[in-house]
Amino acid sequence: MQWAWLIPVFSFAAAPIIVLIGDRLPGKGAVLSIAAIAAGFVFFWIALFGWMGASDGTEHCYIAIGTEALTCNYDRVWFNAGLPGLPGSVQLTWGFFIDPVTIAMLGLVTFVALMVQIYSLGYMHGDPRINWYFAVHALFAASMLTIILSDSFLLLYVAWELVGVCSYLLIGFWHERPAAREAAKKAFIVTRIGDVGLLIGILLLWHHVGSFGITDAFQAVQNGTLSEGVTIAASLLLFLGAMGKSAQIPFHVWLPDAMEGPTPVSALIHAATMVVAGVFLVARAYPLFEAYNAVPLLVVAIVGLVTALVTATIALVATDIKRILAYSTVSHLGLMMLSLGAFGYTAAIFHLLAHGFAKALLFLGSGSVIHSTEKQEISELGGLRRVMPITTIVFAIGAASLGGIPILAGFWSKDEILQAVSHGRNPVFIVFALITALLSALYMGRALFATFFGRLPHELEHTHESPPVMTVPLMLLAILAIGFGLISWNWPGAFGGFGYFVFNHKPHGFEFTWWIGILSAVMAVGAFVLTYLIYEKGSISLESTRRRFAAILRVVENKYYFDEIYQWTIDRVVLVVANFVGFFDRAIINDVGINGPADVVRWAGIKLRLHVTGHLYSYALAMVLGTVGLGIFWWLYTS
Amino acid sequence: MSLTSNLDLLTPEFALAGLAFLVFAADLVLPEGRKNLLGWFSIAGLLALIAVSVIMLWGVEETLYNGLLAVDDFSLWFKVLFMGIGVFIILSSMDFVTENLEHKGEFYGIVLFSILGMNIMAQSRELLTAYIALELLSFSLYVLAAYARDSAKSNEGGLKYIIIGAFSSAILLYGVSMVYAVLGVTKFEAIAAGLATASEVSPSLWVGVAFILVGLGFKVAAVPFHMWAPDVYEGAPYPITAYLSIGSKAAAFALVLRLAAEGFVPVGDRWEQWQLILAVLAALSMLVGNLVALAQRNLKRLMAYSSIGHSGFILAGVAALSLDSNLPSNGVMLYLVGYSVTNFVVFGGLISFFNMTGKEMMSDLAGLGGTQPFLAASIAIGMFSLAGLPIFAGFAIKFYLFTAVADEGFLWLAGLAVFFSLVSLYYYLQVIRQMYIQPAEGEPAFGHGYGYEHIDAAHDDEEHDEDEHQQPARRYGAAMIETYPALGRRPSITILAVLGAGLVAVFWIGIYPSPLLDTIDAASRAILG
Amino acid sequence: MVDLVWFQLLSAALFVIGLYGVLARRSAVLILMSIELMLNAVNINLIAAASHMEGTNPFANFDGQLIAIFIITVAAAEVGLALAIVLRMYRSRSTVNVDEINLMKW
Amino acid sequence: MANFDQVALLLLILVPLAGAGLTMFMPGDRPKDSWYFAMFVGAISLVISLVIFARYDYEGGGFQFTRVYEWLPGPMDISLSLGIDGISAPLIVLNGIVLMGGVMISQNITYRTREFFVLLLALAAGVYGVFVVRDLFFLFFFYELAVLPMYLLIGVWGSSTRFSDFLRTKEYGAMKLILFLVAGSILIWVGILAVYVEASGQGDGTFSLQRLSDMAASGQFDSNFQKMVFPLFMIGFGSLAGLWPFHTWSPDGHVAAPTAVSMLHAGVLMKLGAYGIIRVGIFLLPEGADWWMPVLIALGTVNVLYGAMSAMSQQDLKYIIGYSSVSHMGYVLMGIATLDRIGMGGAVLQMFSHGIMTALMFTLVGAIYDRTHIRDITVLNGLFGRMGVTCFFFAIAGLCSLGLPGMSGFIAEFMVFTGAFRTHLWAAVLAVIGAALTAVYILRLLARTFFGEPDVRWSGLSDAGVMEKSVAGAFVLVILFVGIWPEPVLRVINVSVPTIPGV
């Protein structure tokens, strides 16, 4: 288990090698990247079994304060800030720890990354910069794994930023397209705003804790070193970072645009892994959030709920298949946040995983569609089930899973969340959460049926199924999307269910509240039937509904004008201020403040030179005046 | 002891006078066109005299003629300096004299007389002796300033110089008469004793001292007695401009130093009161000299104002003189040497340029960096040095002097001096800019034209690049050579000698002035004890 | 007896008159004359001081007289040289008026 | 090696100085020879600086390689006293690296090549001098020596640019730069004089930094005196460090300067200012420093934000980088102003890091400008297709600039933030926000210049040359090395930071 640090290191090592000599490697470096992540996947199992075999007494392992989970911690010195031994100096470490959340996330990331990279072999085939693509992928995987493993906020931040950059580079992978270029920039800057909060929060914790260690912070909360104000402020600041990364309102605007990147990238980074880093962060820092009456968690819950609801409505009207999925991602991230905010720790992690597999599947499925048809507007698609059966099936599985069709993974995880919300928060929350769940099923159904059912457009008749290198990962993911939910059950034997693995404070078994389960199942099935009728049968027309809600529809179709507000802020506030500063610098500071005195001196010189008139007598006069003056002063100054 | 028992100590002076007479005499027999020999002869004589003086007078400390003259390290030091200046001046004027002046022979003789005057100024310890020596120098300079008889500017400069000079002598003498009337003495030491003990004394004594300072202030071109300087500098033949700004100033400061150190500084409290007045004069000189220089376009005039500014700096050192410390007087002397050698470098270059083109405006220098790299580099180094930038003499001397000034409690004055050094940098840089950056007549500037207006031309960059990289650009300032063929030739050997020696000195003083300072310290001890 | 101070006042008056002449007159020749007046004022001052000088024996300190002799000598030389320049000036510019001699200024 | 230690620092100054002198005698008609020779000199000085750095005993700390050469004994007490501590050691390496890089990429200087390298080497000698001397006089001497060649370097080899509504000639840039820096140095000069006078008033007039700082440490300097004099050093050195509002020379100078000069200028010269504040200001006037630090940190914060905002509004590549330098030097100033062990270490590391990073940026901008003759980011577009390597390196520089972990910039800025967090919370918060603003303009620059549709105008463009690539590559390696494993540099810095009074 002490070798778990190798999980990211494989990929870290692969990245520069691919950049430097990728051209000469097999598959232009793709093979190396896949091998690295595959090795990571293997080591994930080693770590898993290592952890399972460890106990409180094992070296480096202990029951962590705050999470009450068995945690194994390893670290090495990175660098010293300040002279070691002197007060006020800080020793920074490379360190990782392994606890249940880490292991769960490791599994998700290594597996999905592996799938996506294999899939990319097919999807990106023939791209001239494929080595670059895989290098960044490797770097991303490595950084993401580092976030998960990190035992200190600092290292977490380091990796956090690195995944941001990888996201930037991959969104802008086709940088010749202005849209991609702008989307990449937007993604980076918007998340960066959140990162300001994150960094300040980390520094704030450090300032009061004296260390960047995550468990150290928990300990400080436990023993009261961290005051209530600091804890709440730090939690909220950390949550700010999480909001940026996990695209919570109002920072959600970058994620739909990020779909300009290659679809596998969307699947990996913008659906399954990176965007859940925010959720992960909140989960990781949960002891901070729930300390002192859990005030920050209420904020988390509200933000999560609002995000989930708002973006679900947008997803319902979006027309681009990837954007539907993107908004759905945001919505589900919101649900996870809501769950965390409602003390549904386990549920959130569970949904994170289930959603990760399902959403990766959906994206890769849509990628398969896009790869084959080179279209992504659902209005231009339809009836693809006839030409792309495998894709249709796996996409349907993913959609059904995410839509909450019973026994699929999504059903269980969503149910867990709803249950947590109904327990943990005010009834208002559960009402809106249920609405979100309904909407979720609706847009999933819409995406599924509008794309794969209905009439096959003429020009798509010659479309072919994607190659196996793409469909095999799809199928593997589909298996998880179907069956993953079962791990939440209370199985007999050693594994008592997910609630005994990932938990907050104390393990708990599988719970099922019948009314919620039945209600959500009915809603999900109903939604799918409804969309089936609309898009496959065409027996229900939406035209009258559209007309009736035209005004609301316009607002929703314009994504609640978030982009416009941002644009306005940038154009009218940021750029104006920047231009003003630029102008101020040139006109006031430079031309007035700097050139001004210089000009005054020169002007003084030009004027002053007139005193040398060229007339002898004025020279003599000056001398006389000088003489008189000197005589008087000499006299006066002599006592 | 007879008054003249140690008359041999004046051998250098007698020999110098003899040398001058020899030059005058030889002038009569030498044919026109060989007059340069007189210059070489004078140089040889001066060099020999430097050697003789150093060998004979090193460490000697005696007075002659009842204390009218002093033969000490101070006077020796200045003598060597003055004769060195003489060597340089003659070297840098030989071409000029040959080409531009009549009466070539007498020129050197008069220069030698002026050096004699300076030497005696440095030695004199009595007002009248100092005055007469000063007049010997002044008369020589009047003549030399008006030497270019056919030049209206030279005439005008000479006339202004002699009239204002005579006027200032009258004021100075009136001061002498007042001091004499009150104290009954004219020797510096006796004046000091008189001033120190005077109480309930006629204030005409103080006014008299002020009048004496007016006369000396005129000589060093301190504001407000400076206005003659630009005109005379501009009118005078080029080497004489150099001589005025170097020799005349150094001699005047030698006298001021000795007068102040022996006559005023020992007075104690009163000197401390007077220091402030001198400091104000110094500040005024820096201000006016450096500000007005900003607006100058004529190189000689520029150098005139610059020399006024430098007078201010040196005067600051004089104002800081004190019995406690040799630093201010060391600083003044070091500054004088550094300033002299630097100015020789600058003027050597400018004179050579004038010999080649007959131009003396700043704008005429455009392209010199390309046509005459060595001249341009010398002028540039000189300018940087004058501005007080390091590696060159200017930095070390300014640093030393200003430190001394600050150390004596005139931090504000030192700060002002430092500030005006900055102002001066601007106009010195203007000259450098003309030589290196400004396009010469009829050619585009290097580096222009890659601006935004050339965006459309970006597609033919390749050709551009070809042009630039393959064919070496036409030599900078090449058009100037066509106008002035002399610019294409090497500067003459005399100028090269001046520049070479000057540059060595500039770097030496700038990097390691310590040995020089040892001699200066000895000189300071001679006057300050 | 006439006190020393009267001679000094006389010399001051003469000095100031000469000084005014230098400042106010146009002709270079007249300016030179004014300078002569100033030098004479100096001499009056010197000689008066010398002859009134305190001392053990009368006129012990006649340095003033000697200084005056030198001043007279130098004054003569000065006038000679100055007039030479004035003549040269006159030849080239046909004027000796100082307010017309301002080729160089600023 | 013991013998080497004796003369190492002297060599460090003399090698480039002698190189400058000898270059003067290179044949004027064979510019390549001068270039080769300058590279040779640069390489030697780089090697010497690296050896010195490697041989610096980071456990012993303090001043090492010390040597004193009498210069002017007596009341002035000036001596060429050499020695480096952990603060100057990384900076001499920085200078060595940047100088070498600057010389290497100057192969395209075909106009008066010889003179160019003479001045460049003289500048480098001045910079080395400042970092290794321990005497106020010589510090100032070398400080001015480093400033002096800038005028000609920019004036002769620079370029003028016409912007839409104003014109920036190289003469203007050069003149402003030198007047500004000398204006700063007059404040320093006055400050130095004041310190000397104060010491002399204690009966111990000296320019020796060692003795002066000993006096300061033993509290011999009056506290009011310190408060009065410190701003002279702060503003004087600060203007070279780009302290707001004395920064405007910097962007204008960069715009006008040729590539190598911009590199040295932003890379090393600006660090002289910050170094001076530490070495002279804080060491000699600890109480004054303490008293003025709130002001300095406020100005440093303004630097960070203002520089970033200004950079956002610029269209010229060099202006953007110039203002980014202003912004980044703000972190250095903030770090110094924290007087905190970590913050100060961060400031020193930021000097090093920013030096490399900005030199890298200018190298690449130079490469772009040489090929396109355009620096306007609204006109440049989609260069990636043609200049992939340049773009890649530029992206790394940009990411370093915006504080991406794994790059040297992050470590340094992070340390500054930590330091500031402990002492001036508000400043730390603003600084972090400034780092986010950096992202805005850097990404804007990258997006505009390199990404986007490839333009037909660039069809004939070649990528950066071998020299440029290798220089940039080396810089990138340094950035990454320090970013990933800063300990070798930091342990040297760490050992000396606590010796700074007040830390």
Add this chain to the structure above:
Amino acid sequence: MSWALFIVLAVFTLGGGLAVVATRNVVQAALALLVSLIAVAGIYLVLYAEFLALVQVLIYGGAIVIVLIFAIMLTRNAEYPRTSDNRQWPLAALAALGLLGVLVPAFLINAVRGTTPSNAAFTDIGMSLFTTWAVPFEVASLVLLVALIGAIIIARSGPGEN
């Protein structure tokens, strides 16, 4: 007696001086100068400085004024013999009065108390001139020499002049 003589001489001295600076006729000015200088010689006599009086008459009266008159003749031009003051004469008057305002109180306050004037022997003066004052004496001769050579060089007609 000496008072009367002093007053008369002073009147002539100052009157001559005023005439020099006030008259509009150059020749008259020269003559007025002569008057003034002779009167100064008289003052010297009052002060028992006979030698100086002699020198004054010889050099000033006999040499300088003559030279000046020569110069006046040589430089006659259209406005001769009339000349006037330049434009700044009011300022000049103010400045001159100002100086007088400094000098007069300077002399009057704590005025120097002199002994009775007495005679100095010619021989003493001569002795002193050639012993103590030998150097200034020599230098003065060189000054004269330089002035002489200079005057010749400057004033002598060049090849192209008549």
